[in-house]
Each structure stands twice: as C-alpha cells, then as structure tokens.
Amino acid sequence: MxxxxxxxxxxxxxxxxxxxxxxxxxxxxxxxxxxxxxxxxxxxxxxxxxxxxxxxxxxxxxxxxxxxxxxxxxxxxxxxxxxxxxxxxxxxxxxxxxxxxxxxxxxxxxxxxxxxxxxxxxxxxxxxxxxxxxxxxxxxxxxxxxxxxxxxxxxxxxxxxxxxxxxxxxxxxxxxxxxxxxxxxxxxxxxxxxxxxxxxxxxxxxxxxxxxxxxxxxxxxxxxxxxxxxxxxxxxxxxxxxxxxxxxxxxxxxxxxxxxxxxxxxxxxxxxxxxxxxxxxxxxxxxxxxxxxxxxxxxxxxxxxxxxxxxEDETSKIPDKTDPQPFPSGIPDVSFQNVTFTFPEEDRPALRNISFTIEKGSRTAVVGASGSGKSTLLQLLLSIYLPDQGEVKFGDLSTNRLQEEEIWQSVNAVLQDQHFFYGTIRENLLLAKSGAEDEELRTVLDRLKLEHLDLNEAVQEKAGNLSGGERQRLGLARALLRNVPVWLLDEPTSSVDAATEKHVLEEVYKEASEGTMIVVSHRLQGLEEMDQILVMDAGAVVESGTYQELMKRRGVFYSMKETEAELFMTG
Ligand SMILES: Nc1ncnc2c1ncn2[C@@H]1O[C@H](COP(=O)(O)OP(=O)(O)OP(=O)(O)O)[C@@H](O)[C@H]1O
Structure with a gap:
C-alpha cells in the first residue's frame, strides 16, 4: 500500500x-x-x-x-x-x-x-x-x-x-x-x-x-x-x-x-x-x-x-544482467557449454549438461521424442530463461551479458505457438517489416504457397479462420520478411502436407542460406541436407553428427528412423 x-x-x-x-x-x-x-x-x-x-x-x-x-x-x-x-x-x-x-x-x-x-x-x-x-x-x-x-x-x-x-x-x-x-x-x-x-x-x-x-x-x-x-x-x-x-x-x-x-x-x-x-x-x-x-x-x-x-513474484524471475553488451555484428556461431536448466518451481531439469556448437552460417536440426527438451533449448537461446549452470553463447557473448531486445532483434524466431492479431493479412505481415510494399508481401506469400490469400483478407482472433498449415506458413512469411542472421524454427511445418513442406523449407533455406539456423523437428525427413543433427532424449543431447554419420553409427537416431519407417509402412 x-x-x-x-x-x-x-x-x-x-x-x-x-x-x-x-x-x-x-x-x-x-x-x-x-x-x-x-x-x-x-x-x-x-x-x-x-x-x-x-x-x-x-x-x-x-x-x-x-x-x-x-x-x-x-x-x-x-x-x-x-x-x-x-x-x-x-x-x-x-x-x-x-x-x-x-x-x-x-x-x-x-x-x-x-x-x-x-x-x-x-x-x-x-x-x-x-x-x-x-x-x-x-x-x-x-x-x-x-x-x-x-x-x-x-x-x-x-x-x-x-x-x-x-x-x-x-x-x-x-x-x-x-x-x-x-x-x-x-x-x-x-x-x-x-x-x-x-x-x-x-x-x-x-x-x-x-x-x-x-x-x-x-x-x-x-x-x-x-x-x-x-x-x-x-x-x-x-x-x-x-x-x-x-x-x-x-x-x-x-x-x-x-x-x-x-x-x-x-x-x-x-x-x-x-x-x-x-x-x-x-x-x-x-x-x-x-x-x-x-x-x-x-x-x-x-x-x-x-x-x-x-x-514481486514476477520481477524476481527477471535475470539480473550486469554490463549488457550489443549483439555480435555479422553472423554469429551459436553454442551451449555445459548447460543445465530447470523450469521455475519444477524439480526435474528440462536440460542436463548440454554442450554443442553450431558453426556460423550452418544448419542444425534438433530431433528427439516429445518432452525431450527441444523447445526449451530455443527458449534459452531467446534468453526467455537463463541457464542454471553453463552458458548459452552467440559468438563469444553469453546470453547472460546480452540485452534480450538485442537478441530478439537479431533472431528470426518461428515458435510453435505464434500469435496473429485481429486485422488483415497485410497488417499481420507488416508486424515483421513495417513499411514493406504490397509487392514484397505478395512475393513472400507466393514463395510459401499462400498465393490464395489476399492481403486485405481478414484475420480473425487467433487466426481462427486460417488452417493450421496456413498459420504456420504465415509465421514463416514474417520470418522471411525480417531476414536477420539467426533462424530459430520450432516445428515450423508440422501441420503442412509433405509436398508443400518440402517446397516451403526449400524457400526458407534459400532465404537463410547465409544465416545460422536451428530447426526443431519431429519428422525425420529432409535431414540429409542438414550440416548437423542433435538428437535429444530426456533433456540431454545423446547423439550428434551429420545424417550419414548418425545412420552409420546405428545408434538412437538410426532406431528412430527405423521406427518411423515401420510406422509409415504399417500406417
Ligand atoms: N513452462 C514450463 N514450465 C515447467 N515445465 C516445462 C515448461 N515447458 C516445458 N516444460 C517441461 O520441460 C520438458 C521439456 O519440454 P519441451 O517443451 O522443451 O519439450 P519438446 O522436446 O520441445 O517437446 P515437444 O516435441 O512435445 O514440443 C518437458 O518435460 C516439459 O514438461
């Protein structure tokens, strides 16, 4: 009082x-x-x-x-x-x-x-x-x-x-x-x-x-x-x-x-x-x-x-950042060094002693069972949470020392749960790039096979009048318009049919060819094109390597592929 x-x-x-x-x-x-x-x-x-x-x-x-x-x-x-x-x-x-x-x-x-x-x-x-x-x-x-x-x-x-x-x-x-x-x-x-x-x-x-x-x-x-x-x-x-x-x-x-x-x-x-x-x-x-x-x-x-x-409750959860630095210029490497993290008020760690490096300009897929910690990894990269132990780094700078705003400005994040505002398709796209011409917006929609959507078309609350796949591609369209050096995509095409998914991902990869990209995926298709695959299980990275390396190793990734193939055959 x-x-x-x-x-x-x-x-x-x-x-x-x-x-x-x-x-x-x-x-x-x-x-x-x-x-x-x-x-x-x-x-x-x-x-x-x-x-x-x-x-x-x-x-x-x-x-x-x-x-x-x-x-x-x-x-x-x-x-x-x-x-x-x-x-x-x-x-x-x-x-x-x-x-x-x-x-x-x-x-x-x-x-x-x-x-x-x-x-x-x-x-x-x-x-x-x-x-x-x-x-x-x-x-x-x-x-x-x-x-x-x-x-x-x-x-x-x-x-x-x-x-x-x-x-x-x-x-x-x-x-x-x-x-x-x-x-x-x-x-x-x-x-x-x-x-x-x-x-x-x-x-x-x-x-x-x-x-x-x-x-x-x-x-x-x-x-x-x-x-x-x-x-x-x-x-x-x-x-x-x-x-x-x-x-x-x-x-x-x-x-x-x-x-x-x-x-x-x-x-x-x-x-x-x-x-x-x-x-x-x-x-x-x-x-x-x-x-x-x-x-x-x-x-x-x-x-x-x-x-x-x-x-008081909520502000106590704000990480205390001392001496915040600007985001590294150019395209950075991304790395996790011995990162362990437990969500507030939880006992079980969501990430356990995770270490990996993603070279600048490379493409990494994160795969693993549901609940294995894939989305949590992205939340730490976005600095929504800070690790309890270890460091998450962009270039040489730990997220402990980076302003969140700086990270968000330099990262194209397409998360699972995106919000669309009541308004028009145009207004929802301009959120990513204000001042963009209609021509540019239409080109992006065309590239993602959304040519049937008119820029003046109404978007209802939570985009309830669009299909799940359309919503995901509209989210990707915003990322394509922003085009900043780091791409974090969390199951960006899980509701899109296989043929459209292939086309859409090709467009996104083309746009992000220079950037550093991390894609979280349930599906194990198309991973041959990745520079690195991280396989997660119960909060830990249990395997990593290229598609060929992992298949040769006949470990966790190999058995996941086998299971998927079996399900596909029986389905
Ligand atoms: N906000 C939260 N608070 C507490 N626990 C959470 C929270 N979000 C996720 N978790 C827990 O952390 C673990 C990892 O969750 P995460 O969402 O990272 O998994 P995931 O691999 O992305 O799963 P999915 O493939 O189903 O999206 C899970 O056990 C989950 O229950």
Whole structure:
C-alpha cells in the first residue's frame, strides 16, 4: 500500500486543491444552514431590517460559494483520480512489459491479466473514497466544533462525541467485519472467472465428450455463489451506512434536546438554538462517505497487496544482467557449454549438461521424442530463461551479458505457438517489416504457397479462420520478411502436407542460406541436407553428427528412423 500511496501522491497539486475545495464546500454548507437557522429565529423577534438584509445576502453568498466549491472539489478530485489511475497503469505496464515473454503462459489463462486490470481499476476508489474523505471530514469538524464551542461548549462536546462514533468507531467496527467479506467476494469472483474461462475455451471438447451440461451446472453454481456473496457484501455496506446516519441523527436530536435544556436554564441564548441544530444536521453530511470507507479501504488494500505480490513474484524471475553488451555484428556461431536448466518451481531439469556448437552460417536440426527438451533449448537461446549452470553463447557473448531486445532483434524466431492479431493479412505481415510494399508481401506469400490469400483478407482472433498449415506458413512469411542472421524454427511445418513442406523449407533455406539456423523437428525427413543433427532424449543431447554419420553409427537416431519407417509402412 505504501508504494501505491507514493504513486498516487505524485498528483500533489490536484490533491491539495480537492481537499481545500472539499473543506470550503463543507464549510459553505455549514455556514449556509447556520445562517438559515439564525435567520428563522431572529426573524421571529423582528430585528431591524438591515439585520435581515445582511443575513439574506450572506445566505446567497454561502449558497453560491458552496455550489462553486463543490464543483471545484469534484473537478479536482476526479482529475486527480484519473491522472493517478493512469500513472498506476503506466507504472505496472512498465514493470510488466519486460516480463511478458516469461509470463505469457499465465497471461493466456486470462487470470493474471484480468486480476491486474481489475485490481488497478479498484484503486480508483482509493483517493476518492478512502484517502481524502477523512481529511475533509476532520478539517470540517474541527472548524465547526470551534465555531459551536463559541456559543455552547456542551453542544461542541456532543459534536465531538458524534464525530468519534460516526467517523471513527463505526467505520473501524465495519472495517474489521468487511475484511472477511471482501475476501469472500474476491474468491467467489475468481472461481466464476476460472469456470467461465474453462467453459468458453473448452466448449468444443466439452461438447464432444458430452460434459457440457455438467460444466454449465458448475458455472451456474459458482455464479449463484458470487451473486450471493455480492448481495451479502451490499447488505453489509448498507448496514454500515444506516448505522452511520442513525448515529448522526441521534446526535442532532441530542443537540436539540440538550440545547433546549440549556436555553430553559438560561445558559444559551434561544436565538442560537435553531442555528446549532442546523449546524449539527449539516456537518454530519460529511460523515456519510465514511460509511463506505471500510469497504473501499479494504478493497484498495487487497488490490494494492495483490498487485505488489504479482510484481514481486514476477520481477524476481527477471535475470539480473550486469554490463549488457550489443549483439555480435555479422553472423554469429551459436553454442551451449555445459548447460543445465530447470523450469521455475519444477524439480526435474528440462536440460542436463548440454554442450554443442553450431558453426556460423550452418544448419542444425534438433530431433528427439516429445518432452525431450527441444523447445526449451530455443527458449534459452531467446534468453526467455537463463541457464542454471553453463552458458548459452552467440559468438563469444553469453546470453547472460546480452540485452534480450538485442537478441530478439537479431533472431528470426518461428515458435510453435505464434500469435496473429485481429486485422488483415497485410497488417499481420507488416508486424515483421513495417513499411514493406504490397509487392514484397505478395512475393513472400507466393514463395510459401499462400498465393490464395489476399492481403486485405481478414484475420480473425487467433487466426481462427486460417488452417493450421496456413498459420504456420504465415509465421514463416514474417520470418522471411525480417531476414536477420539467426533462424530459430520450432516445428515450423508440422501441420503442412509433405509436398508443400518440402517446397516451403526449400524457400526458407534459400532465404537463410547465409544465416545460422536451428530447426526443431519431429519428422525425420529432409535431414540429409542438414550440416548437423542433435538428437535429444530426456533433456540431454545423446547423439550428434551429420545424417550419414548418425545412420552409420546405428545408434538412437538410426532406431528412430527405423521406427518411423515401420510406422509409415504399417500406417
Ligand atoms: N513452462 C514450463 N514450465 C515447467 N515445465 C516445462 C515448461 N515447458 C516445458 N516444460 C517441461 O520441460 C520438458 C521439456 O519440454 P519441451 O517443451 O522443451 O519439450 P519438446 O522436446 O520441445 O517437446 P515437444 O516435441 O512435445 O514440443 C518437458 O518435460 C516439459 O514438461
């Protein structure tokens, strides 16, 4: 909360102005009603005309100043809130941005992102309903109590008692009870969000497995619980407001009763009684926002806590790079030296003591069973993760010393899970090379046998209107447009038919003829053209060499080829 408050306090000028105008508006109201009370009482005893004239003029002055101050208070407090909100958003975005490649899996679950967005939104209430109402209330009460004490110390003491009950005791009491309620609502909201996400993303599979009704019932159940929790929380808020207003009302009655008693005892001039009652009724209007204070305070505290936790958790995973160097110029070698790596929160290493070198300008295939660590190898090359032991190097520079941005700029990465944006084919291609002419884009599409796609053709969310093979080739088209010295391709043609695959790979190899290339592949076809093949098993490189060398060795690669041939024959 401390850090959030610091961020919010950057808007100092608007904060001071909103507190000042909030105070003036509250005082304007008190003065207005005090004056009305005095006017009514004094009119009854028929004072000289000038007294009434001055009183009426003051009435007008106070009502104008109250309206203007209220307007200014709303203007500055809302302006401060929106500016604060935008600086909180920018702050979290800046901190989250470098983490995006690492936490992309979490983002996809929708949970983390919606949590962050929701929590930042909740903070808009912090200034408007938590931070500044107590300040305005305290200032308004201090001034009013001082004014009241001038006429009657006992009435002032009743107001002090009233402010302690309505402004401190009741909010504190409801604060404690609200803590648990806010947590329950948050948990219920989390469960609905998880169920809804699963229901929507898994809709097709649930339908195929005839589980849709069951899942729908679960979703409805969670949704009903959430509505229930919300209703309970609203009742608590309402109870808090009712108690608060009830207490303020009792205080005004006390002022009237005790004031009347003091008048009969001759300790208070009767002309001021109506004024004091009106003052009491008005000043307690400032306590109304305090009724909502507990729930907003709790909501803001939890939102700030969660945001800080997410940031601390995630930023702790950012590798600490000292003295980062620029990416080596020209086409670099790529090497792994005794690299061991375990994913965060996992026990089993995904890569074990891996060493190999890929000569600059050469082509290497990485093959192996599913889960053997092929994609992890590429993630380390992209510096999405750093090795626990050993070094991953481009030329002589370890990824520990290279800026990620520099690596990403110099690497053509076509990963398994590519994202396509809602828009057109052209827009999705221009992402790789902004400013490219249509002619160039069409040539690339033609080379990858995507000539049937029009540049103006719409791409729907996640490219749902394109086939798996078309999506992969569109990803390759982006790589072809970028054409930088290092190529990392993770199963780039696994969904493409054999004839098209051959043609497409030839085009990619032609384009990358000068570059250093690593292709991860399940299929064992076309590997004769590779300069080197790395065979992986359970996180280790178990064999390496050219196609001919590996076939001659009759080891793991040879048996994989045999198995593939057998399956092909029986299939
Ligand atoms: N983000 C992750 N968090 C934890 N473990 C992971 C993560 N990604 C992969 N793994 C684990 O690391 C191991 C290697 O995974 P990797 O994706 O590199 O295999 P792969 O050889 O590319 O498999 P495939 O051919 O099926 O794509 C697997 O056991 C996998 O369960």
């Amino acid at each position: 401390k850090q959030i408050t610091k961020l919010l306090m950057e808007e100092k000028k608007d904060i001071y102005l909103s507190v000042l105008f909030g105070f003036l508006a509250a005082m304007g109201a008190v003065a207005l009603f005090a004056n009305s009370g005095y006017l009514i009482s004094s009119a009854a005893i028929m004072p000289p005309l000038y007294v009434l004239t001055v009183s009426i003029a003051l009435l007008k002055l106070f009502s104008f100043s109250r309206a203007l101050s209220r307007y200014a208070e709303r203007l500055y407090s809302h302006r401060a809130t929106f500016t604060m909100l935008s600086s909180v958003r920018t702050h979290f975005f800046r901190r989250l941005e470098p983490l995006a490649p690492r936490i992309s899996q979490k983002f996809k679950s929708g949970d983390l992102l919606s949590r962050i967005v929701g929590d930042v939104e909740s903070l808009q209430n912090y200034f408007l309903r938590v931070y500044y109402p107590p300040l305005v209330m305290a200032a308004a009460f201090l001034a009013t109590i001082a004014f009241t004490a001038y006429f009657s110390v006992i009435t002032a003491a009743i107001l002090i008692l009233g402010v302690l009950v309505t402004g401190w005791f009741l909010p504190a009491w409801f604060s404690v009870r609200q803590k648990k309620k806010a947590e329950d609502v948050r948990q219920a909201r989390g469960s609905v969000s998880t169920e809804a996400t699963e229901f929507l993303y898994g809709f097709r599979d649930l339908k195929l497995h005839q589980q849709l009704d069951k899942k729908e019932a679960m979703l409805m159940d969670e949704s009903a619980k959430y509505v229930d929790e919300q209703a309970r929380a609203s009742r608590k808020r309402l109870a808090s407001r009712t108690w608060n207003q009830g207490a303020a009302f009792v205080v005004s009655w006390l002022v009237l009763t005790i004031g009347a008693l003091l008048v009969t005892m001759g300790q208070l001039d009767g002309i001021f009684l109506a004024m004091l009652v009106m003052v009491s009724l008005t000043v307690f209007e400032n306590v109304t926002p305090m009724a909502a204070y507990p729930s907003y305070k709790e909501e803001s505290r939890q939102a700030a806590g969660r945001l800080e936790n997410v940031m």
